[in-house]
Amino acid sequence: MRRPAASLVAFAALALALLGGGAQAGDIAPHERRSGRTFMAPETQAMQADDTTNPGMLWVLQGAGLWDEKAGTSGRSCAGCHGAAEAMRGVAARYPAFDPASGKPIDLAGRIRQCRSARQGAPDLARDSDALLALTTFVAHQLRGMPIAPPKDPRLDPYRETGRQIFTTRMGQLDLSCANCHDDNWNQRLAGSAVTQAHPTGYPLYRLEWQGIGSLQRRMRNCMIGVRAEPFAAGSDDFIALELHLMQRAAGMAIETPGVRP
């Protein structure tokens, strides 16, 4: 097994020994879980709900175009292998998933990248490129309304546990953990912003402040910069471990991609 995050391996091993389910102190009770959408002003909620005003739909359209576009040395499109995008519904609700080729978990954007370079033979798409965001938004949008369904794959468990450890460990000059805000204080406001429960249900999503679409990792990067920590690298094992933890925490909640945020 590859080491998910060197500094946290000892923790993960210990936690694995204790694994066996049950909510831990600080977790949000299932009946209290709320999408980030429900913390927004009614106008912003309305903007997300209506496809004609939701700016994220522009990336869904762009992604639809890329899905059908032949590219690379294979001369094939995504549709050429996968057919209509609706076929991806059940598959994509399960990401991040275990990738036997690399021996570690891979997220949806990572899988799309991998397909593109290894199978299509097309130039790599950078993590935060518009094209990769558009394809990821398009595929995730196929699942809108479906529940997040993390796979019961034991090979993912150590990474999930690493994600939980990162989420609950204080970091940065301000020495705060994700859980300090998102598990323990989600009902509060940080200056003018609702803290929220940090569920990944709407990603990739359109943020008015960014004037564009952004990934879950970009959002987490911002929170890390906020506590004055050095963010993990895009696509790193640590970010994917956090994604696994967030998906597990939100299991069963409905996917809303593309969400809108202030």
Next chain:
Amino acid sequence: MRGALVGTALALACSPAPAQEMAGPELAPYVVTGDAIIEPLAGQRGDAALGRALIGERHRSLCILCHAVPEGAAPLQGTLAPSLAGIGSRLDEGQIRLRIVDMKRLNPESLMPTYHAPPDGARIAPAWQGKPVLGAAEIEHLVAYLVTLKE
């Protein structure tokens, strides 16, 4: 990152001695008596007007991210911490000073960052390594302002 750099630049602009420019805000030694630091940091009292302005600077002092303050140009105030209205009636100067300098000494689980100690958190971003959140002079400005908040 940009916010971080701007914050550091402002802190430097305030620091009294040009010799400190490369090092960022210096750490002042202090003595804790009970739940208070009785003597002003670096032996220098602050200016309440500067403290009032600083508390509203959410990217530098950060206070109003979590606390409400009773006045001033801060319409969007946090609710993660108790309001600072009337704090000057509840706590004396030395008690306020210790709470800003190192709240975790009183409550190790506190959300409130330690403002004036060598930072020892995990993964501190390079721009902040080895630097306290605020320098001695800035903390004294805040103390001078907060003692005036009587109910």
